[in-house]
């Protein structure tokens with residue numbers, strides 16, 4: 001996507017170099033800076049600190065980090081230990097395991113001396129696939145937006161509520177739920193987005209508003225707790241969210257607070273769609289609430305908040321009294337019964353095993 005007229009991806013490799021460059025998302029929206037990742041340790045650190053974040057981007061970053069590890073030591077022992085180290089970076093988004101599994105499977109049969117170049121080639125392929133997948137998914141989702149616009153008699157914008165950040169900086173490009181928004185907007189369908197601030201990391205307030213503003217998409221930032229009220233008063237036509245892991249039964253794990261939005265949507269008859277590439281489907285599990293590990297992040301993400309001071313410096317200030325304990329589960333699980341549909345690169349599926357297998361028969 002474009003930043004001040006310049007086209008960017010969230011991560012890119014300079015030629016056939018052994019390093020990648022990423023947008024440092026911890027500084028947005030106040031500063032747009034990039035960071036070079038040249039080692040597996042730097043890749044792990046970037047994922048842990050959320051320099052890079054978003055399930056698809058975490059997966060691609062993990063793949064490049066794995067290639068860097070094999071460039072340093074292509075042995076079977078390191079093939080195993082680097083996998084474990086990267087896998088442990090963040091536990092919830094299944095795209096990380098998905099990407100690491102692909103790289104490991106393709107590297108295992110190779111002679112160690114062939115693994116580094118091959119692993120970078122695999123990571124490049126996943127990088128390119130993410131862009132194509134998101135573009136295809138966006139078209140499927142935009143058809144839903146068009147249907148609503150037609151149902152409204154093409155009067156006024158389609159009002160979309162979204163949670164967290166699911167745009168081009170959560171992926172390699174385009175995004176998942178925001179990719180749908182961009183596609184509909186670019187087709188000339190009038191859209192307006194209610195952007196959940198998404199406490200405590202504020203991906204909505206800091207990242208989604210920045211993305212939508214850069215692309216010229218009308219939007220309104222709201223407190224997380226305002227979404228239900230807006231739905232009660234008919235201000236929301238559809239909810240579009242992303243996912244970090246969707247189970248084979250259609251349960252959707254996403255940023256903390258998503259479940260509460262789904263409950264409000266269900267109570268008010270607002271369609272609630274999850275937009276996800278198939279790399280985010282965990283076919284091994286069915287019950288998301290029982291089986292998905294929810295990342296517990298640092299308490300100070302809740303007790304403190306970051307922002308830009310009057311002198312332009314980015315500062316972190318305390319919100320709660322010293323000594324206040326805080327819990328910080330980073331994700332929650334929306335049961336399939338609250339999900340209207342799953343938008344994938346192969347089309348829209350009902351949130352059920354049958355619905356997913358209908359689009360992915362190879363998984364039946």
Ligand SMILES: CSC[C@H]1O[C@H](OP(=O)(O)O)[C@H](O)[C@@H]1O
Pocket residue numbers: 053054055056163164165166167170171175176177203241242243244254255256330
């Ligand atoms: C397109 S997936 C984006 C997904 O990832 C976010 O989590 P995080 O910012 O912690 O990486 C959030 O759950 C989004 O829906």
